[in-house]
Amino acid sequence: QQPVQSPQAVILREGEDAVINCSSSKALYSVHWYRQKHGEAPVFLMILLKGGEQKGHEKISASFNEKKQQSSLYLTASQLSYSGTYFCGTEGTGGGADGLTFGKGTHLIIQP
Amino acid sequence: DAGVTQSPTHLIKTRGQQVTLRCSPISGHKSVSWYQQVLGQGPQFIFQYYEKEERGRGNFPDRFSARQFPNYSSELNVNALLLGDSALYLCASSPLGGTRTGELFFGEGSRLTVL
Structure with a gap:
Protein backbone atom coordinates (compact mmCIF):
# COMPACT_ATOMS: atom_id res chain seq x y z
CA GLN A 1 0.00 0.00 0.00
CA GLN A 2 2.98 2.22 -0.56
CA PRO A 3 1.95 5.32 -2.54
CA VAL A 4 3.32 5.60 -6.06
CA GLN A 5 5.18 8.75 -6.98
CA SER A 6 5.80 10.08 -10.47
CA PRO A 7 8.03 11.00 -12.10
CA GLN A 8 10.91 9.12 -10.51
CA ALA A 9 13.29 11.90 -11.47
CA VAL A 10 13.18 15.27 -13.15
CA ILE A 11 15.81 17.73 -14.27
CA LEU A 12 14.89 21.39 -14.61
CA ARG A 13 16.52 24.68 -15.41
CA GLU A 14 16.29 27.34 -12.76
CA GLY A 15 13.01 29.19 -13.11
CA GLU A 16 11.09 26.29 -14.65
CA ASP A 17 8.07 24.65 -13.09
CA ALA A 18 7.56 21.07 -11.95
CA VAL A 19 4.71 18.87 -10.79
CA ILE A 20 5.23 15.80 -8.63
CA ASN A 21 2.41 13.31 -8.28
CA CYS A 22 1.47 10.87 -5.55
CA SER A 23 -1.16 8.17 -5.92
CA SER A 24 -2.52 5.72 -3.36
CA SER A 25 -4.68 2.63 -3.62
CA LYS A 26 -6.20 3.09 -0.16
CA ALA A 27 -8.63 5.67 1.22
CA LEU A 28 -6.64 8.56 2.61
CA TYR A 29 -7.08 10.88 5.56
CA SER A 30 -4.06 13.00 4.73
CA VAL A 31 -1.12 13.45 2.41
CA HIS A 32 2.20 14.85 3.65
CA TRP A 33 5.09 16.17 1.57
CA TYR A 34 8.75 16.25 2.63
CA ARG A 35 11.98 17.18 0.90
CA GLN A 36 15.27 15.49 1.71
CA LYS A 37 18.65 16.69 0.54
CA HIS A 38 21.51 14.23 0.30
CA GLY A 39 22.83 13.38 3.74
CA GLU A 40 20.25 15.49 5.53
CA ALA A 41 17.00 14.96 7.41
CA PRO A 42 13.66 15.14 5.62
CA VAL A 43 12.10 18.58 5.95
CA PHE A 44 8.37 19.19 6.18
CA LEU A 45 6.72 20.98 3.26
CA MET A 46 2.97 20.51 3.50
CA ILE A 47 0.05 18.56 4.93
CA LEU A 48 -3.21 18.17 3.02
CA LEU A 49 -6.16 16.83 4.95
CA LYS A 50 -9.37 15.20 3.89
CA GLY A 51 -11.92 17.95 3.81
CA GLY A 52 -9.65 20.55 2.28
CA GLU A 53 -7.52 21.85 5.15
CA GLN A 54 -3.89 22.53 4.29
CA LYS A 55 -0.85 23.56 6.23
CA GLY A 56 2.53 24.28 4.80
CA HIS A 57 5.14 26.68 3.55
CA GLU A 58 3.88 29.73 1.69
CA LYS A 59 5.95 29.15 -1.43
CA ILE A 60 4.78 25.57 -1.84
CA SER A 61 1.42 24.62 -3.27
CA ALA A 62 -0.27 21.26 -3.56
CA SER A 63 -3.58 19.64 -4.24
CA PHE A 64 -5.39 16.60 -2.84
CA ASN A 65 -8.08 14.79 -4.81
CA GLU A 66 -9.87 12.76 -2.14
CA LYS A 67 -11.97 10.80 -4.60
CA LYS A 68 -8.98 9.65 -6.62
CA GLN A 69 -6.61 9.36 -3.61
CA GLN A 70 -4.12 11.50 -5.48
CA SER A 71 -2.01 14.49 -4.57
CA SER A 72 0.22 16.76 -6.59
CA LEU A 73 2.99 19.08 -5.45
CA TYR A 74 3.56 22.18 -7.56
CA LEU A 75 6.98 23.80 -7.66
CA THR A 76 6.92 27.08 -9.57
CA ALA A 77 9.82 29.26 -10.65
CA SER A 78 12.21 26.66 -9.28
CA GLN A 79 15.36 27.72 -7.48
CA LEU A 80 18.64 25.85 -7.04
CA SER A 81 17.67 25.26 -3.40
CA TYR A 82 14.68 23.17 -4.52
CA SER A 83 16.97 20.32 -5.52
CA GLY A 84 16.54 17.15 -3.50
CA THR A 85 14.32 14.11 -3.16
CA TYR A 86 10.64 14.73 -2.57
CA PHE A 87 8.60 12.18 -0.64
CA CYS A 88 4.88 11.96 -0.20
CA GLY A 89 3.64 10.24 2.93
CA THR A 90 0.08 9.05 3.30
CA GLU A 91 -2.16 8.37 6.24
CA GLY A 92 -5.21 6.16 5.87
CA THR A 93 -8.70 6.70 7.20
CA GLY A 94 -8.33 3.96 9.83
CA GLY A 95 -8.17 5.04 13.45
CA GLY A 96 -4.79 3.64 14.49
CA ALA A 97 -1.55 5.53 14.95
CA ASP A 98 0.11 3.89 11.99
CA GLY A 99 2.48 6.67 11.07
CA LEU A 100 3.09 7.74 7.51
CA THR A 101 3.56 5.43 4.54
CA PHE A 102 6.09 7.06 2.26
CA GLY A 103 6.58 6.64 -1.46
CA LYS A 104 9.94 5.90 -3.03
CA GLY A 105 10.60 9.53 -3.76
CA THR A 106 11.06 11.84 -6.74
CA HIS A 107 14.56 13.12 -7.42
CA LEU A 108 14.58 16.75 -8.50
CA ILE A 109 17.69 18.36 -9.96
CA ILE A 110 17.70 22.09 -10.67
CA GLN A 111 20.41 23.30 -13.00
CA PRO A 112 21.53 26.94 -13.30
CA ASP B 1 16.22 26.16 19.79
CA ALA B 2 17.84 22.77 19.31
CA GLY B 3 16.27 20.45 16.80
CA VAL B 4 15.87 16.71 17.12
CA THR B 5 19.20 15.16 18.06
CA GLN B 6 20.18 11.57 17.47
CA SER B 7 23.16 9.51 18.54
CA PRO B 8 25.31 7.92 17.41
CA THR B 9 25.45 9.36 13.90
CA HIS B 10 27.24 6.37 12.44
CA LEU B 11 27.92 2.88 13.73
CA ILE B 12 29.05 -0.47 12.45
CA LYS B 13 27.91 -3.76 13.92
CA THR B 14 28.21 -7.40 12.98
CA ARG B 15 25.39 -9.86 12.43
CA GLY B 16 23.82 -11.10 15.64
CA GLN B 17 24.81 -8.10 17.72
CA GLN B 18 22.46 -5.67 19.39
CA VAL B 19 22.25 -1.91 18.92
CA THR B 20 20.66 0.99 20.82
CA LEU B 21 19.92 4.28 19.11
CA ARG B 22 19.01 7.43 21.01
CA CYS B 23 16.84 10.41 20.23
CA SER B 24 16.12 13.70 21.99
CA PRO B 25 13.02 15.50 20.71
CA ILE B 26 12.53 19.21 20.33
CA SER B 27 11.79 20.82 23.67
CA GLY B 28 8.06 20.71 24.32
CA HIS B 29 7.39 17.84 21.91
CA PRO B 43 11.27 6.18 5.30
CA GLN B 44 9.32 3.25 6.75
CA PHE B 45 7.40 3.64 10.03
CA ILE B 46 8.63 1.59 12.97
CA PHE B 47 7.14 3.05 16.18
CA GLN B 48 5.33 6.02 17.63
CA TYR B 49 5.50 6.88 21.32
CA TYR B 50 3.55 9.51 23.21
CA GLU B 51 3.73 10.19 26.92
CA LYS B 52 5.90 7.09 27.35
CA GLU B 53 3.32 4.78 25.79
CA GLU B 54 3.53 3.00 22.47
CA ARG B 55 0.82 4.43 20.24
CA GLY B 56 1.64 2.73 16.99
CA ARG B 57 3.85 0.04 15.53
CA GLY B 58 4.78 -0.66 11.93
CA ASN B 59 5.40 -3.97 10.24
CA PHE B 60 8.71 -4.82 11.90
CA PRO B 61 9.72 -8.01 13.74
CA ASP B 62 9.89 -8.28 17.52
CA ARG B 63 13.65 -7.80 17.31
CA PHE B 64 12.80 -4.11 17.17
CA SER B 65 11.74 -2.45 20.39
CA ALA B 66 11.64 1.07 21.74
CA ARG B 67 10.82 3.07 24.79
CA GLN B 68 10.26 6.66 25.80
CA PHE B 69 11.55 8.21 28.99
CA PRO B 70 9.92 10.77 31.32
CA ASN B 71 11.90 13.55 29.63
CA LEU B 81 21.06 -7.78 13.81
CA LEU B 82 20.72 -8.93 10.22
CA LEU B 83 22.44 -7.58 7.13
CA GLY B 84 19.07 -6.19 6.03
CA ASP B 85 18.92 -3.97 9.08
CA GLY B 98 -3.15 11.89 18.87
CA THR B 99 -3.47 9.04 16.45
CA ARG B 100 -3.11 11.43 13.54
CA THR B 101 0.31 12.44 12.27
CA GLY B 102 1.04 16.13 12.19
CA GLU B 103 4.15 17.96 11.09
CA LEU B 104 7.16 15.79 11.83
CA PHE B 105 10.52 17.25 12.74
CA PHE B 106 13.20 14.76 11.77
CA GLY B 107 16.66 14.34 13.16
CA GLU B 108 19.58 13.69 10.83
CA GLY B 109 19.51 10.01 11.67
CA SER B 110 21.78 7.23 12.80
CA ARG B 111 23.47 5.36 9.95
CA LEU B 112 23.72 1.68 10.89
CA THR B 113 25.89 -0.69 8.88
CA VAL B 114 25.67 -4.41 9.66
CA LEU B 115 28.55 -6.56 8.41
Whole structure:
Protein backbone atom coordinates (compact mmCIF):
# COMPACT_ATOMS: atom_id res chain seq x y z
CA GLN A 1 0.00 0.00 0.00
CA GLN A 2 2.98 2.22 -0.56
CA PRO A 3 1.95 5.32 -2.54
CA VAL A 4 3.32 5.60 -6.06
CA GLN A 5 5.18 8.75 -6.98
CA SER A 6 5.80 10.08 -10.47
CA PRO A 7 8.03 11.00 -12.10
CA GLN A 8 10.91 9.12 -10.51
CA ALA A 9 13.29 11.90 -11.47
CA VAL A 10 13.18 15.27 -13.15
CA ILE A 11 15.81 17.73 -14.27
CA LEU A 12 14.89 21.39 -14.61
CA ARG A 13 16.52 24.68 -15.41
CA GLU A 14 16.29 27.34 -12.76
CA GLY A 15 13.01 29.19 -13.11
CA GLU A 16 11.09 26.29 -14.65
CA ASP A 17 8.07 24.65 -13.09
CA ALA A 18 7.56 21.07 -11.95
CA VAL A 19 4.71 18.87 -10.79
CA ILE A 20 5.23 15.80 -8.63
CA ASN A 21 2.41 13.31 -8.28
CA CYS A 22 1.47 10.87 -5.55
CA SER A 23 -1.16 8.17 -5.92
CA SER A 24 -2.52 5.72 -3.36
CA SER A 25 -4.68 2.63 -3.62
CA LYS A 26 -6.20 3.09 -0.16
CA ALA A 27 -8.63 5.67 1.22
CA LEU A 28 -6.64 8.56 2.61
CA TYR A 29 -7.08 10.88 5.56
CA SER A 30 -4.06 13.00 4.73
CA VAL A 31 -1.12 13.45 2.41
CA HIS A 32 2.20 14.85 3.65
CA TRP A 33 5.09 16.17 1.57
CA TYR A 34 8.75 16.25 2.63
CA ARG A 35 11.98 17.18 0.90
CA GLN A 36 15.27 15.49 1.71
CA LYS A 37 18.65 16.69 0.54
CA HIS A 38 21.51 14.23 0.30
CA GLY A 39 22.83 13.38 3.74
CA GLU A 40 20.25 15.49 5.53
CA ALA A 41 17.00 14.96 7.41
CA PRO A 42 13.66 15.14 5.62
CA VAL A 43 12.10 18.58 5.95
CA PHE A 44 8.37 19.19 6.18
CA LEU A 45 6.72 20.98 3.26
CA MET A 46 2.97 20.51 3.50
CA ILE A 47 0.05 18.56 4.93
CA LEU A 48 -3.21 18.17 3.02
CA LEU A 49 -6.16 16.83 4.95
CA LYS A 50 -9.37 15.20 3.89
CA GLY A 51 -11.92 17.95 3.81
CA GLY A 52 -9.65 20.55 2.28
CA GLU A 53 -7.52 21.85 5.15
CA GLN A 54 -3.89 22.53 4.29
CA LYS A 55 -0.85 23.56 6.23
CA GLY A 56 2.53 24.28 4.80
CA HIS A 57 5.14 26.68 3.55
CA GLU A 58 3.88 29.73 1.69
CA LYS A 59 5.95 29.15 -1.43
CA ILE A 60 4.78 25.57 -1.84
CA SER A 61 1.42 24.62 -3.27
CA ALA A 62 -0.27 21.26 -3.56
CA SER A 63 -3.58 19.64 -4.24
CA PHE A 64 -5.39 16.60 -2.84
CA ASN A 65 -8.08 14.79 -4.81
CA GLU A 66 -9.87 12.76 -2.14
CA LYS A 67 -11.97 10.80 -4.60
CA LYS A 68 -8.98 9.65 -6.62
CA GLN A 69 -6.61 9.36 -3.61
CA GLN A 70 -4.12 11.50 -5.48
CA SER A 71 -2.01 14.49 -4.57
CA SER A 72 0.22 16.76 -6.59
CA LEU A 73 2.99 19.08 -5.45
CA TYR A 74 3.56 22.18 -7.56
CA LEU A 75 6.98 23.80 -7.66
CA THR A 76 6.92 27.08 -9.57
CA ALA A 77 9.82 29.26 -10.65
CA SER A 78 12.21 26.66 -9.28
CA GLN A 79 15.36 27.72 -7.48
CA LEU A 80 18.64 25.85 -7.04
CA SER A 81 17.67 25.26 -3.40
CA TYR A 82 14.68 23.17 -4.52
CA SER A 83 16.97 20.32 -5.52
CA GLY A 84 16.54 17.15 -3.50
CA THR A 85 14.32 14.11 -3.16
CA TYR A 86 10.64 14.73 -2.57
CA PHE A 87 8.60 12.18 -0.64
CA CYS A 88 4.88 11.96 -0.20
CA GLY A 89 3.64 10.24 2.93
CA THR A 90 0.08 9.05 3.30
CA GLU A 91 -2.16 8.37 6.24
CA GLY A 92 -5.21 6.16 5.87
CA THR A 93 -8.70 6.70 7.20
CA GLY A 94 -8.33 3.96 9.83
CA GLY A 95 -8.17 5.04 13.45
CA GLY A 96 -4.79 3.64 14.49
CA ALA A 97 -1.55 5.53 14.95
CA ASP A 98 0.11 3.89 11.99
CA GLY A 99 2.48 6.67 11.07
CA LEU A 100 3.09 7.74 7.51
CA THR A 101 3.56 5.43 4.54
CA PHE A 102 6.09 7.06 2.26
CA GLY A 103 6.58 6.64 -1.46
CA LYS A 104 9.94 5.90 -3.03
CA GLY A 105 10.60 9.53 -3.76
CA THR A 106 11.06 11.84 -6.74
CA HIS A 107 14.56 13.12 -7.42
CA LEU A 108 14.58 16.75 -8.50
CA ILE A 109 17.69 18.36 -9.96
CA ILE A 110 17.70 22.09 -10.67
CA GLN A 111 20.41 23.30 -13.00
CA PRO A 112 21.53 26.94 -13.30
CA ASP B 1 16.22 26.16 19.79
CA ALA B 2 17.84 22.77 19.31
CA GLY B 3 16.27 20.45 16.80
CA VAL B 4 15.87 16.71 17.12
CA THR B 5 19.20 15.16 18.06
CA GLN B 6 20.18 11.57 17.47
CA SER B 7 23.16 9.51 18.54
CA PRO B 8 25.31 7.92 17.41
CA THR B 9 25.45 9.36 13.90
CA HIS B 10 27.24 6.37 12.44
CA LEU B 11 27.92 2.88 13.73
CA ILE B 12 29.05 -0.47 12.45
CA LYS B 13 27.91 -3.76 13.92
CA THR B 14 28.21 -7.40 12.98
CA ARG B 15 25.39 -9.86 12.43
CA GLY B 16 23.82 -11.10 15.64
CA GLN B 17 24.81 -8.10 17.72
CA GLN B 18 22.46 -5.67 19.39
CA VAL B 19 22.25 -1.91 18.92
CA THR B 20 20.66 0.99 20.82
CA LEU B 21 19.92 4.28 19.11
CA ARG B 22 19.01 7.43 21.01
CA CYS B 23 16.84 10.41 20.23
CA SER B 24 16.12 13.70 21.99
CA PRO B 25 13.02 15.50 20.71
CA ILE B 26 12.53 19.21 20.33
CA SER B 27 11.79 20.82 23.67
CA GLY B 28 8.06 20.71 24.32
CA HIS B 29 7.39 17.84 21.91
CA LYS B 30 5.94 14.80 23.63
CA SER B 31 5.61 12.48 20.64
CA VAL B 32 8.51 10.58 19.11
CA SER B 33 8.40 8.37 16.04
CA TRP B 34 11.04 6.10 14.55
CA TYR B 35 11.48 5.42 10.84
CA GLN B 36 13.86 3.17 8.93
CA GLN B 37 15.17 4.46 5.60
CA VAL B 38 16.93 1.99 3.36
CA LEU B 39 19.15 3.52 0.67
CA GLY B 40 17.07 4.72 -2.26
CA GLN B 41 13.73 4.27 -0.49
CA GLY B 42 11.36 6.41 1.51
CA PRO B 43 11.27 6.18 5.30
CA GLN B 44 9.32 3.25 6.75
CA PHE B 45 7.40 3.64 10.03
CA ILE B 46 8.63 1.59 12.97
CA PHE B 47 7.14 3.05 16.18
CA GLN B 48 5.33 6.02 17.63
CA TYR B 49 5.50 6.88 21.32
CA TYR B 50 3.55 9.51 23.21
CA GLU B 51 3.73 10.19 26.92
CA LYS B 52 5.90 7.09 27.35
CA GLU B 53 3.32 4.78 25.79
CA GLU B 54 3.53 3.00 22.47
CA ARG B 55 0.82 4.43 20.24
CA GLY B 56 1.64 2.73 16.99
CA ARG B 57 3.85 0.04 15.53
CA GLY B 58 4.78 -0.66 11.93
CA ASN B 59 5.40 -3.97 10.24
CA PHE B 60 8.71 -4.82 11.90
CA PRO B 61 9.72 -8.01 13.74
CA ASP B 62 9.89 -8.28 17.52
CA ARG B 63 13.65 -7.80 17.31
CA PHE B 64 12.80 -4.11 17.17
CA SER B 65 11.74 -2.45 20.39
CA ALA B 66 11.64 1.07 21.74
CA ARG B 67 10.82 3.07 24.79
CA GLN B 68 10.26 6.66 25.80
CA PHE B 69 11.55 8.21 28.99
CA PRO B 70 9.92 10.77 31.32
CA ASN B 71 11.90 13.55 29.63
CA TYR B 72 10.38 12.38 26.29
CA SER B 73 13.68 11.17 24.88
CA SER B 74 13.56 7.77 23.26
CA GLU B 75 15.64 4.72 22.49
CA LEU B 76 15.30 2.25 19.66
CA ASN B 77 16.76 -1.21 20.23
CA VAL B 78 17.40 -3.80 17.59
CA ASN B 79 18.47 -7.31 18.62
CA ALA B 80 20.03 -10.10 16.61
CA LEU B 81 21.06 -7.78 13.81
CA LEU B 82 20.72 -8.93 10.22
CA LEU B 83 22.44 -7.58 7.13
CA GLY B 84 19.07 -6.19 6.03
CA ASP B 85 18.92 -3.97 9.08
CA SER B 86 21.55 -1.74 7.52
CA ALA B 87 19.80 1.58 7.05
CA LEU B 88 19.42 5.15 8.20
CA TYR B 89 17.26 5.26 11.32
CA LEU B 90 15.36 8.49 11.63
CA CYS B 91 13.73 9.88 14.72
CA ALA B 92 10.99 12.47 14.41
CA SER B 93 9.27 14.50 17.07
CA SER B 94 5.90 16.17 16.98
CA PRO B 95 3.91 18.39 19.31
CA LEU B 96 0.81 16.30 18.58
CA GLY B 97 -0.03 13.19 20.51
CA GLY B 98 -3.15 11.89 18.87
CA THR B 99 -3.47 9.04 16.45
CA ARG B 100 -3.11 11.43 13.54
CA THR B 101 0.31 12.44 12.27
CA GLY B 102 1.04 16.13 12.19
CA GLU B 103 4.15 17.96 11.09
CA LEU B 104 7.16 15.79 11.83
CA PHE B 105 10.52 17.25 12.74
CA PHE B 106 13.20 14.76 11.77
CA GLY B 107 16.66 14.34 13.16
CA GLU B 108 19.58 13.69 10.83
CA GLY B 109 19.51 10.01 11.67
CA SER B 110 21.78 7.23 12.80
CA ARG B 111 23.47 5.36 9.95
CA LEU B 112 23.72 1.68 10.89
CA THR B 113 25.89 -0.69 8.88
CA VAL B 114 25.67 -4.41 9.66
CA LEU B 115 28.55 -6.56 8.41
